[in-house]
Amino acid sequence: MSALxxxxxxxxxxxxxxxxxxxxxxxxxxxxxxxxxxLFASLAALSALAIGVRPAAFGGVLELDQVSVTVRVxxxxxxxxxxxWLAGRGMAPExxxxxxxxxxxxxxxxxxxxAARDLMVLFVSIELATMPAYLLMGYRRDDEHTLEGALKYFxxxxxxxxxxxxxxxxxxxxAGSTSFAxxxxxxxxxxxxxxxxxxxxxxxxxxxxxAPFHYWAPDAYAGASPASVAFVSTVPKLAGxxxxxRLAVILVPGVPALPTVxxxxxxxxxxxxxxxxxxxxxxxxxxxxxxxxxTGYMLLALxxxxxxxxxxxIYYTIAYAAPSMAIMLLAAEEGTAVDDFAGLAAxxxxxxxxxxxxxxxxxxVPPMVGMFGKLVLFTAxxxxxxxxxxxxxxxxxxxxxxxxxxxxxxxxxxxGRAERVPxxxxxxxxxxxLTAATLALGVFTGxxxxxLTAAF
Amino acid sequence: MLLTAIIFLPLVGAIVTxxxxxxxxxxxxxxxxxVTAADLALVVFLALRFDVAQGMQFxxxxxxxxxxxxxYHLGVDGISITMLFLSALLSLIxxxxxxxxxxxxxxxxxxxxLLEVGMNGVFVALDFVxxxxxxxxxxxxxxFLIGTxxxxxxxxxxxxxxxxxxxxxxxxxxxIIALYxxxxxxxxxxxxxxxxPATFQWWVFAAFFxxxxxxxxxxxxxxxxxxxxxxxxxxxxxxxxxxxxxMGTYGFIRIALPILPNAANQWAPFITAxxxxxxxxxxxxxxxxxxxxxLVAYSSVSHMxxxxxxxxxxxxxGLNGAVAVMFSHGVVTGMLFLIVGMVYERTxxxxxxxxxxxxxxxxxxxxxxAFASFASLGLPGLSGFVGEFLTLLGAWKSSVPAAWVVIAxxxxxxxxxxxxxxxxxxxxxxxSEAVSKISDLTVREVxxxxxxxxxxxxxxxxxxxxxxxxxxxxxxxxxxxxxx
Numbered sequence: 002m003s004a005l006x007x008x009x010x011x012x013x014x015x016x017x018x019x020x021x022x023x024x025x026x027x028x029x030x031x032x033x034x035x036x037x038x039x040l041f042a043s044l045a046a047l048s049a050l051a052i053g054v055r056p057a058a059f060g061g062v063l064e065l066d067q068v069s070v071t072v073r074v075x076x077x078x079x080x081x082x083x084x085x086w087l088a089g090r091g092m093a094p095e096x097x098x099x100x101x102x103x104x105x106x107x108x109x110x111x112x113x114x115x116a117a118r119d120l121m122v123l124f125v126s127i128e129l130a131t132m133p134a135y136l137l138m139g140y141r142r143d144d145e146h147t148l149e150g151a152l153k154y155f156x157x158x159x160x161x162x163x164x165x166x167x168x169x170x171x172x173x174x175x176a177g178s179t180s181f182a183x184x185x186x187x188x189x190x191x192x193x194x195x196x197x198x199x200x201x202x203x204x205x206x207x208x209x210x211x212a213p214f215h216y217w218a219p220d221a222y223a224g225a226s227p228a229s230v231a232f233v234s235t236v237p238k239l240a241g242x243x244x245x246x247r248l249a250v251i252l253v254p255g256v257p258a259l260p261t262v263x264x265x266x267x268x269x270x271x272x273x274x275x276x277x278x279x280x281x282x283x284x285x286x287x288x289x290x291x292x293x294x295x296t297g298y299m300l301l302a303l304x305x306x307x308x309x310x311x312x313x314x315i316y317y318t319i320a321y322a323a324p325s326m327a328i329m330l331l332a333a334e335e336g337t338a339v340d341d342f343a344g345l346a347a348x349x350x351x352x353x354x355x356x357x358x359x360x361x362x363x364x365x366v367p368p369m370v371g372m373f374g375k376l377v378l379f380t381a382x383x384x385x386x387x388x389x390x391x392x393x394x395x396x397x398x399x400x401x402x403x404x405x406x407x408x409x410x411x412x413x414x415x416x417g418r419a420e421r422v423p424x425x426x427x428x429x430x431x432x433x434x435l436t437a438a439t440l441a442l443g444v445f446t447g448x449x450x451x452x453l454t455a456a457f
Numbered sequence: 458m459l460l461t462a463i464i465f466l467p468l469v470g471a472i473v474t475x476x477x478x479x480x481x482x483x484x485x486x487x488x489x490x491x492v493t494a495a496d497l498a499l500v501v502f503l504a505l506r507f508d509v510a511q512g513m514q515f516x517x518x519x520x521x522x523x524x525x526x527x528x529y530h531l532g533v534d535g536i537s538i539t540m541l542f543l544s545a546l547l548s549l550i551x552x553x554x555x556x557x558x559x560x561x562x563x564x565x566x567x568x569x570x571l572l573e574v575g576m577n578g579v580f581v582a583l584d585f586v587x588x589x590x591x592x593x594x595x596x597x598x599x600x601f602l603i604g605t606x607x608x609x610x611x612x613x614x615x616x617x618x619x620x621x622x623x624x625x626x627x628x629x630x631x632x633i634i635a636l637y638x639x640x641x642x643x644x645x646x647x648x649x650x651x652x653x654p655a656t657f658q659w660w661v662f663a664a665f666f667x668x669x670x671x672x673x674x675x676x677x678x679x680x681x682x683x684x685x686x687x688x689x690x691x692x693x694x695x696x697x698x699x700x701x702x703x704m705g706t707y708g709f710i711r712i713a714l715p716i717l718p719n720a721a722n723q724w725a726p727f728i729t730a731x732x733x734x735x736x737x738x739x740x741x742x743x744x745x746x747x748x749x750x751x752l753v754a755y756s757s758v759s760h761m762x763x764x765x766x767x768x769x770x771x772x773x774x775g776l777n778g779a780v781a782v783m784f785s786h787g788v789v790t791g792m793l794f795l796i797v798g799m800v801y802e803r804t805x806x807x808x809x810x811x812x813x814x815x816x817x818x819x820x821x822x823x824x825x826x827a828f829a830s831f832a833s834l835g836l837p838g839l840s841g842f843v844g845e846f847l848t849l850l851g852a853w854k855s856s857v858p859a860a861w862v863v864i865a866x867x868x869x870x871x872x873x874x875x876x877x878x879x880x881x882x883x884x885x886x887x888x889s890e891a892v893s894k895i896s897d898l899t900v901r902e903v904x905x906x907x908x909x910x911x912x913x914x915x916x917x918x919x920x921x922x923x924x925x926x927x928x929x930x931x932x933x934x935x936x937x938x939x940x941x
Contacts, residue, residue: 357597361597364623365627366593366596366597366623367586367589367590367593367594368590368594372589372590372593373522375630376525376586376630376634377525379630379631379634380525380634380637380638383631383634383635383638384638391631392628392631395627395628395630395631396624396627398623398627399620399623399624402619402620402623403616403620406616406619406620410604410612410616413601413605414604414605414611414612446522447520447521447522447523447524450522450524450525451523451524454524
């Protein structure tokens with residue numbers, strides 16, 4: 002099999018994106034594009050799984066190692082599930098066919114991000130992953146808040162891209178090459194190396210909405226349609242986490258201060274994210290701040306600076322992405338205020354119990370995947386001697402229970418409206434799949450742990 | 458496979474009842490009763506085949522996450538089988554006591570069954586991760602039991618319960634991970650008596666102490682308990698007091714003492730002090746209560762203090778006594794909560810001044826309440842005496858400061874004071890207005906209480922029925938403590 006064939010998943014996504022744009026001209030029904038997109042994305046996931054680990058290709062700019070394979074399978078699966086939901090519910094009041102295309106393109110960017118072994122390819126992939134995200138965030142064209150949030154997101158994201166690119170240019174200057182392998186082998190460049198690494202990571206931290214570069218996230222999320230947030234806050238974040246891990250592996254040996262940078266950002270994110278999420282009454286803002294907090298946990302794993310820490314960072318982000326997407330999809334169905342969840346147990350018991358599984362996983366209650374995420378994360382961090390940060394993290398996870406339970410309290414103990422959204426099978430299946438994954442990845446966590454620990 | 462069946466049979470029942478149509482409450486309760494009864498039968502079968510002379514038995518071990526040395530490892534010894542029996546028995550009793558549940562019965566019985574999964578699991582898990590899974594699993598159904606079927610302040614009580622316990626258990630998780638990093642395994646049975654470094658032991662013990670002490674609860678971490686108990690529906694109070702508090706003390710006996718014996722010895726004076734304070738403070742607060750359920754709730758703080766006293770003593774008498782108090786408190790407090798709940802269903806009040814003269818109006822209820830009260834205050838011949846006597850004896854023989862033991866002994870007098878004063882006001886005298894119209898206990902209600910009465914008498918009169926199970930295990934633990 003030639004190297005060209007190893008990237009069949011990417012071709013499928015690209016083909017799917019173009020097909021989605023025109024599908025509804027062939028079959029004139031809203032949702033066909035998203036359904037077709039879901040099909041393409043699931044084929045991409047399956048083919049990515051079948052292709053598996055492959056050596057460097059195209060002069061070493063792309064490589065499918067164990068991490069890339071795991072993450073790209075998860076990315077494609079998540080977007081397939083997301084598109085399935087979109088096929089059922091759409092992006093009302095806008096039509097959803099462009100959204101389906103953007104989702105596929107962003108996923109394509111994410112998959113290239115995790116395979117990239119070259120700064121230029123990486124940068125282009127990141128832009129490919131984030132450009133559609135701007136459009137998704139501003140998808141509701143005539144809503145001022147949406148546009149304000151999207152513009153904020155766009156401007157800040159462009160700025161951070163440039164900061165990152167500035168860092169890349171120094172890395173190129175030091176190593177004389179844009180290839181990761183060359184950068185890893187370049188001699189430590191002292192202050193200049195630290196300078197460039199910090200620039201690179203500040204850019205990435207901002208994209209991952211880590212404190213203190215998180216401030217765009219709550220406004221952007223709160224303006225956007227919750228269905229957009231469900232995608233933008235999960236799939237690109239997982240790709241971003243994988244890239245951060247990859248770059249950390251390359252740069253930490255030359256810049257020993259980097260783990261400390263991660264630790265500081267982790268502390269700030271965990272504290273700020275959890276404490277600021279507490280008073281929120283909008284689910285999107287709540288999830289935006291809790292997203293900051295979860296990035297903080299991910300950084301805690303990264304700050305361990307060990308193989309176990311790197312594996313834990315990716316494991317944790319996967320454990321965060323699945324339930325988080327499902328919760329935002331439920332918010333897209335039920336309404337974006339915490340109070341909109343009131344009476345959910347009475348009108349949609351299945352959805353209410355689903356949210357119990359999802360939110361408890363985010364708190365870290367077993368047997369859901371979130372608890373195993375915390376277990377591998379704390380294990381790696383304690384092994385690296387980050388006891389104080391781990392204690393902050395566990396205390397903050399109790400705080401997180403406080404605000405996640407506000408949603409559950411509304412759903413179960415508060416009376417609300419009786420009429421329910423119409424039943425839509427694809428959407429129900431999508432949420433059920435994410436919930437089942439949240440539960441099953443916890444109870445049967447062995448394979449995922451094996452993949453990721455073998456990867457580093 | 459027997460232990461797996463005991464743990465997960467209720468899960469099957471929970472799933473079935475949860476998926477039933479909402480108006481099929483009467484079917485759901487029969488399923489719940491059938492499942493809990495079958496589970497109890499399995500536990501009894503297990504107990505009959507159990508050999509007290511052996512250590513861990515009926516072990517099952519399957520690799521779960523081999524990279525981290527996590528396994529699905531189960532087993533029972535004399536202490537776990539005692540608690541497992543209590544858990545299965547009280548679960549059945551909780552179901553039967555809730556026979557008249559009208560509000561969302563299918564969900565209610567599903568929650569009770571799910572709770573039993575977690576409780577059974579905690580007492581047989583021999584892997585730390587598995588233990589933690591079950592430990593946390595009980596929080597979820599209990600949160601919903603209190604929050605949905607509880608009293609007027611149920612929302613506050615349920616979230617307070619959840620957050621308090623979660624706070625303790627996340628620190629326990631840190632302790633578990635620290636142990637893993639030191640030993641390279643999550644296997645509880647493989648970690649006993651490894652001679653870990655003393656300072657390390659001290660800190661890990663601190664983490665476990667937070668996790669367990671919130672659950673017990675030990676003063677000053679007890680403040681969630683009165684709220685949770687008072688607001689919880691009767692069956693949930695029974696399981697909360699009867700089983701879930703014991704998970705904390707079980708954790709000390711199963712985990713903290715054998716794995717961290719050196720730290721346990723160092724911490725003993727501190728725990729003794731907290732135990733003595735819990736005993737006296739809980740008793741004093743119980744004395745001040747005007748609400749019957751609150752009185753029982755605070756008396757639990759006092760009784761669990763005796764368990765901690767026994768554990769801290771590190772002597773064979775103390776530890777045997779600790780398990781005896783755990784068992785007896787589960788049975789007796791279960792009885793008390795059940796009778797208070799039965800009276801409350803009839804009078805719609807739990808205020809002591811409104812409920813009086815039970816023995817004249819409803820002699821069966823009054824008589825059983827008196828019996829349970831005497832068992833609770835530690836009357837010789839009933840089960841409460843065994844443990845209190847042994848824990849005090851153990852604490853006296855141990856090296857902990859004698860002053861605390863004297864203070865703890867005062868708690869016995871206080872227990873007599875608050876219990877007898879309650880008996881005098883509630884059971885004796887002329888029936889109050891609320892009591893004068895009520896009818897006596899039904900056959901179903903008496904049937905719920907009879908097994909508990911029998912157990913109270915059996916353990917009280919024939920100590921060895923319980924101690925023959927616990928003593929071999931206790932002997933091993935005491936040897937570890939002495940060697941550290």
